[in-house]
Amino acid sequence: xxxxxxxxxxxxxxxxxxxxxxxxxxxxxxxxxxxxxxxxxxxxxxxxxxxxxxxxxxxxxxxxxxxxxxxxxxxxxxxxxxxxxxxxxxxxxxxxxxxxxxxxxxxxxxxxxxxxxxxxxxxxxxxxxxxxxxxxxxxxxxxxxxxxxxxxxxxxxxxxxxxxxxxxxxxxxxxxxxxxxxxxxxxxxxxxxxxxxxxxxxxxxxxxxxxxxxxxxxxxxxxxxxxxxxxxxxxxxxxxxxxxxxxxxxx
Amino acid sequence: xxxxxxxxxxxxxxxxxxxxxxxxxxxxxxxxxxxxxxxxxxxxxxxxxxxxxxxxxxxxxxxxxxxxxxxxxxxxxxxxxxxxxxxxxxxxxxxxxxxxxxxxxxxxxxxxxxxxxxxxxxxxxxxxxxxxxxxxxxxxxxxxxxxxxxxxxxxxxxxxxxxxxxxxxxxxxxxxxxxxxxxxxxxxxxxxxxxxxxxxxxxxxxxxxxxxxxxxxxxxxxxxxxxxxxxxxxxxxxxxxxxxxxxxxxxxxxxxxxxxxxxxxxxxxxxxxxxxxxxxxxxxxxxxxxxxxxxxxxxxxxxxxxxxxxxxxxxxxxxxxxxxxxxxxxxxxxxxxxxxxxxxxxxxxxxxxxxxxxxxxxxxxxxxxxxxxxxxxxxxxxxxxxxxxxxxxxxxxxxxxxxxxxxxxxxxxxxxxxxxxxxxxxxxxxxxxxxxxxxxxxxxxxxxxxxxxxxxxxxxxxxxxxxx
Numbered sequence: 001x002x003x004x005x006x007x008x009x010x011x012x013x014x015x016x017x018x019x020x021x022x023x024x025x026x027x028x029x030x031x032x033x034x035x036x037x038x039x040x041x042x043x044x045x046x047x048x049x050x051x052x053x054x055x056x057x058x059x060x061x062x063x064x065x066x067x068x069x070x071x072x073x074x075x076x077x078x079x080x081x082x083x084x085x086x087x088x089x090x091x092x093x094x095x096x097x098x099x100x101x102x103x104x105x106x107x108x109x110x111x112x113x114x115x116x117x118x119x120x121x122x123x124x125x126x127x128x129x130x131x132x133x134x135x136x137x138x139x140x141x142x143x144x145x146x147x148x149x150x151x152x153x154x155x156x157x158x159x160x161x162x163x164x165x166x167x168x169x170x171x172x173x174x175x176x177x178x179x180x181x182x183x184x185x186x187x188x189x190x191x192x193x194x195x196x197x198x199x200x201x202x203x204x205x206x207x208x209x210x211x212x213x214x215x216x217x218x219x220x221x222x223x224x225x226x227x228x229x230x231x232x233x234x235x236x237x238x239x240x241x242x243x244x245x246x247x248x249x250x251x
Numbered sequence: 252x253x254x255x256x257x258x259x260x261x262x263x264x265x266x267x268x269x270x271x272x273x274x275x276x277x278x279x280x281x282x283x284x285x286x287x288x289x290x291x292x293x294x295x296x297x298x299x300x301x302x303x304x305x306x307x308x309x310x311x312x313x314x315x316x317x318x319x320x321x322x323x324x325x326x327x328x329x330x331x332x333x334x335x336x337x338x339x340x341x342x343x344x345x346x347x348x349x350x351x352x353x354x355x356x357x358x359x360x361x362x363x364x365x366x367x368x369x370x371x372x373x374x375x376x377x378x379x380x381x382x383x384x385x386x387x388x389x390x391x392x393x394x395x396x397x398x399x400x401x402x403x404x405x406x407x408x409x410x411x412x413x414x415x416x417x418x419x420x421x422x423x424x425x426x427x428x429x430x431x432x433x434x435x436x437x438x439x440x441x442x443x444x445x446x447x448x449x450x451x452x453x454x455x456x457x458x459x460x461x462x463x464x465x466x467x468x469x470x471x472x473x474x475x476x477x478x479x480x481x482x483x484x485x486x487x488x489x490x491x492x493x494x495x496x497x498x499x500x501x502x503x504x505x506x507x508x509x510x511x512x513x514x515x516x517x518x519x520x521x522x523x524x525x526x527x528x529x530x531x532x533x534x535x536x537x538x539x540x541x542x543x544x545x546x547x548x549x550x551x552x553x554x555x556x557x558x559x560x561x562x563x564x565x566x567x568x569x570x571x572x573x574x575x576x577x578x579x580x581x582x583x584x585x586x587x588x589x590x591x592x593x594x595x596x597x598x599x600x601x602x603x604x605x606x607x608x609x610x611x612x613x614x615x616x617x618x619x620x621x622x623x624x625x626x627x628x629x630x631x632x633x634x635x636x637x638x639x640x641x642x643x644x645x646x647x648x649x650x651x652x653x654x655x656x657x658x659x660x661x662x663x664x665x666x667x668x669x670x671x672x673x674x675x676x677x678x679x680x681x682x683x684x685x686x687x688x689x690x691x692x693x694x695x696x697x698x699x700x701x702x703x704x705x706x707x708x709x710x711x712x713x714x715x716x717x718x719x
Contacts, residue, residue: 007707007708009660009666011707012666012670012706012707012708013666013669013670013673013702013703013706013707014700014702014703015700015703016703016705016706016707016710017703019707019710019711020707020710020717023716023717024717033716034716035708035711035716037663037708037711037712038663039663040660040661040662040663040666041660041666043660045653045656046653046656046657047637048618048637048640049640049649049653050613050637050639050640050641050642050643050645051641051645051653051657052641053657054653054654054656054657054660057657057661058657058660058661061660061661086637089634146617146618146619146620146621147620149620150619150620150621150623150624151620177621178575178621179575179617179619179621181575181617182617183616183617183618183619184617184618185614185689186614186616186617186618187692187693187697188689188690188692188693189261189614189689189692190260190261190264190576190614190615191261191265191692191693191695191696192261192264192265192268193261193264193265193268193576193579193580194617195268195695195696195697196268196274196579197575197576197579197617198696198697199696222700223697225698225700226693226696226697226698226699226700227696227697227698229697229698230696230697230698
């Protein structure tokens with residue numbers, strides 16, 4: 001199966017290891033992975049911070065770049081949720097103000113968006129696998145992240161994938177469904193509340209005794225991991241793709 | 252890139268976050284109500300359909316508001332009541348003050364009402380020499396403590412029972428019957444002191460002011476749901492009753508009320524049914540009744556296609572109780588009688604966003620979506636927050652930074668160059684950035700991620716997708 005990777009700007013610039021792991025994993029499962037190099041950012045930061053002009057421009061760019069792809073895989077819950085929820089809203093223009101450009105965008109959104117899958121959705125729903133042949137002999141706890149949980153409604157897909165990883169000891173995270181306090185620019189616009197939320201999340205993570213905190217979104221992990229690191233907890237953060245890409249050969 | 256000037260909510264919240272007593276109270280109270288709500292909602296197999304029905308009834312009513320308001324006016328008038336229309340807070344206060352003056356009384360009792368707090372009625376009455384006595388237990392605590400409510404349902408959520416005891420001992424005597432000298436902080440003793448204090452007030456006061464949870468257009472009936480019974484005394488004992496109600500509180504029929512009598516108690520107090528539900532239609536024997544229909548910005552909200560869903564709100568406060576931001580910041584940080592997620596979308600729409608505080612409210616959320624999931628009328632609060640952020644005034648430095656970031660993201664080659672530059676400078680990123688600005692806001696409590704030497708796209712190009 002031919003798959004286009006939308007790596008996301010955060011992974012591209014800060015977490016390239018997640019992108020490489022996604023490529024490794026998808027190839028191991030028989031996919032032909034392409035990386036359309038014209039891609040940049042889905043526009044989430046701009047749209048969610050109140051800059052619909054820039055955000056809309058980036059949304060149009062995304063739909064142009066991925067227009068002809070059969071399947072687009074995104075290793076980020078919040079970027080996938082952004083594309084699925086907000087692009088559809090952006091495309092909804094009242095008939096009275098519709099232009100050729102807005103109609104073209106709406107058509108492209110209608111064509112492209114249903115083919116965009118978050119990584120665990122793609123594995124479980126499209127490829128139909130939960131055992132991806134991974135080996136990761138560590139104690140791991142999983143944070144579901146808000147946009148994966150309440151935006152995409154990923155449900156137990158990531159957990160089902162992790163449960164099939166050989167050697168992995170999955171321990172439940174207390175108050176897992178609570179937000180970590182990242183919230184994009186919220187983390188710097190409301191740093192006190194953000195830090196207070198993160199302190200509680202970090203406390204719950206360390207209470208599990210896990211070595212690794214896993215999530216399907218590196219932006220949340222950057223936030224929680226930043227606090228875990230500052231507090232010298234010795235807990236590391238790993239994207240779901242990186243755990244699923246691990247095998248005995250690599251270890 | 253720096254975000255200029257800390258707006259009001261972040262500063263208020265930063266102070267609240269340091270208050271250990273407040274954090275403890277909020278955490279305990281919100282988690283308790285949150286769990287109660289979750290268990291009684293889970294009991295109903297048709298909750299999702301009730302929620303959808305609640306949403307549709309409200310949307311239908313709002314779309315036909317003019318018709319139902321006129322029907323309401325006609326029915327109330329036919330039942331012997333008087334209907335007054337108030338376009339804004341000033342007009343509503345003038346009407347109510349005038350009505351109280353006509354009775355010749357200088358004291359009024361009040362049943363907890365968000366609408367009268369929104370318009371600052373107590374202050375307006377005080378200016379006219381009229382004293383308003385709050386009779387809801389929590390509102391009494393707030394009034395005696397010369398304080399502000401910090402929660403829609405439990406306005407004194409920020410107070411502990413030890414604090415309440417002190418307030419009662421110090422202040423009750425100034426407002427009527429004093430608290431007993433031997434008062435303890437036992438909740439039962441505190442409630443008994445309030446009961447005796449309020450009972451005297453009910454029996455001696457001739458004018459009452461209320462709000463309403465619902466108005467039923469077909470019969471001109473007002474509905475109040477409460478837990479204490481103080482509201483019912485307030486509604487029935489005085490000779491004159493004045494109800495100030497927002498125009499969005501309408502329901503077309505009693506059949507519609509059936510849906511909301513299931514949605515509201517379960518969402519707000521986590522009860523299957525609230526202890527007291529009072530309904531009244533027009534003037535009853537021996538009582539004069541006035542209904543003040545309040546707009547105060549609601550028509551403007553109704554004109555906004557995305558924002559108007561906020562008018563569906565039935566003030567249950569379920570969104571406050573699940574909000575991680577409210578739980579840490581508390582209600583006062585929102586600077587409005589409507590705190591929490593619903594306040595963050597209602598206040599900027601009702602008041603506009605010209606003050607730094609009001610402009611900061613749409614940003615008082617991580618967009619985590621917990622509020623939308625529990626809302627009994629399915630208000631997509633994150634959607635409205637994002638919509639309002641698009642209209643909020645932005646600090647200049649932030650605007651420039653966002654424009655620059657947009658420019659970089661517009662072209663993949665610009666992004667690649669920016670990533671290479673960051674990779675080259677990665678050794679110079681400080682562990683703690685000097686402030687103020689977003690970088691220091693981050694590094695104060697969190698490490699920055701290590702910037703990689705090579706971006707993903709450069710790796711892909713160099714290795715031909717990892718094949719070389």
